[in-house]
Amino acid sequence: MSVMKRVSLIFRAKANKALDRMEDPRETLDYSYQQQVEMLTRVRRGVADVATSRKRVELQMNSLQKEVTRRENQARDALAKGREDLARAALQSKVSLQSQLDDLQGQYASLQEQEEKLTLASQRLQAKVDAFRTKKETIKATYTAAEAQTRINEAFSGISEEMGDVGLAIQRAEDKTAQMQARAGAIDELLASGALEDHVGGTQDAIQAELDRMGAGNEIESELARMKGELAAGAPRQIEANGDAGAADSAGSAGSAGAQAERPQAGDGS
Amino acid sequence: MIVRILGEGQFRVGDDVAAKLTALDSALDKAVETGDEAGFKTALDASVRLVRESGTRVPDEEFATAEFILPFSDATIAEVRRLLADGKIPGDSVGLP
Numbered sequence: 001m002s003v004m005k006r007v008s009l010i011f012r013a014k015a016n017k018a019l020d021r022m023e024d025p026r027e028t029l030d031y032s033y034q035q036q037v038e039m040l041t042r043v044r045r046g047v048a049d050v051a052t053s054r055k056r057v058e059l060q061m062n063s064l065q066k067e068v069t070r071r072e073n074q075a076r077d078a079l080a081k082g083r084e085d086l087a088r089a090a091l092q093s094k095v096s097l098q099s100q101l102d103d104l105q106g107q108y109a110s111l112q113e114q115e116e117k118l119t120l121a122s123q124r125l126q127a128k129v130d131a132f133r134t135k136k137e138t139i140k141a142t143y144t145a146a147e148a149q150t151r152i153n154e155a156f157s158g159i160s161e162e163m164g165d166v167g168l169a170i171q172r173a174e175d176k177t178a179q180m181q182a183r184a185g186a187i188d189e190l191l192a193s194g195a196l197e198d199h200v201g202g203t204q205d206a207i208q209a210e211l212d213r214m215g216a217g218n219e220i221e222s223e224l225a226r227m228k229g230e231l232a233a234g235a236p237r238q239i240e241a242n243g244d245a246g247a248a249d250s251a252g253s254a255g256s257a258g259a260q261a262e263r264p265q266a267g268d269g270s
Numbered sequence: 271m272i273v274r275i276l277g278e279g280q281f282r283v284g285d286d287v288a289a290k291l292t293a294l295d296s297a298l299d300k301a302v303e304t305g306d307e308a309g310f311k312t313a314l315d316a317s318v319r320l321v322r323e324s325g326t327r328v329p330d331e332e333f334a335t336a337e338f339i340l341p342f343s344d345a346t347i348a349e350v351r352r353l354l355a356d357g358k359i360p361g362d363s364v365g366l367p
Contacts, residue, residue, distance in 0.1 A: 002292070002295040002296065002298070002299050003295060003298040003299050003302055003341070003350060003354070004273075004291065004295045004298070004317075004338035004339055004340055005295070005337070005338060006354055007276075007339040007340075007341065007350075007353060007354070008274075008335070008336055008337055008338055008339040010353070010354070010357045010359065011335070011336075011339060011359065012335060013357070014359050015335070117277055120277075120278075121277060124279050124330075127330040128330050130330070131330045131331045131333075132333070134331075135331070135333065154333050154334070155333040156333075157333070157334075157335045158332070158333025158334050158335060159333060161274065161280075161335055161336060161339075162279075164359040165274065165276055165277065165279075167359055168276060168277075168342075168353075168359060169276070169277050169342075172342065
């Protein structure tokens, strides 16, 4: 049998099963209405959950984007210092981060779509539930139990199909959100522990350390150059004087250490 | 005839559209049976587009059941198989007494 027909029969079977359980159909109108209102609450909560999940992914995307930019700057920095090897490592790391970011962007779009769909489903159900409320009051006021039967059957089957549709939409959104939360949780942990940096390429810290070392290296070079200049200008006495001062310092500190060591003994004696 | 697209609501379509849908439905059925994901997507896209474009929305005040129910426009074969296999609709939990 066909797909569309079979799905429709599944929905109908569900409505019929519910109808079979009814005794006085009119009494169940109010009960059914309550269920519909509960369903509306569920679908609204579903929309809120998807929105929360989407916002979380958004924050993660921002964090990842910052990391990507940082790698890019590192690569530029490394290249300026003539370290193509470091620049290459930084770019490798960037590519890896970028692919995670692209993946998240796809997930984000999908969550956004779920949110929109669920919002529409919620609006549709709201309109249908409002119409049902009007209809149930009309049925209760106008018809006897026997006359009401057919009309109630119609209304129930119609609303049941709508509820089933929305129920499936909520389930889909929940599945999507659960998948997303598992992934988002993993990325959050990685970002928080800083492990993402090691995990991605494993070179990030090494790159920064090397760049910092090179920065410090440049300072050392210029310091050395300055000292060499001073030496060339004939400053040997200055170095000697520094050496004497150092000797005097160490003698002084040794003396005071000795004096301190004696004091407790004197205290003990008294 | 009334057709529902899951996630989009009910549409009323004419006989000509119903005939076209029946043909597309066989394609859908075949694709689900053979696991032909591309064929499934093609048939589903065509069905959804046909209903959206040639159908008119069933008003909110009208309570009717659909003769044909189309899966969600972005459904997969796996999803349709699951629905057809267990026949469970989540709305059951808030069903009638």
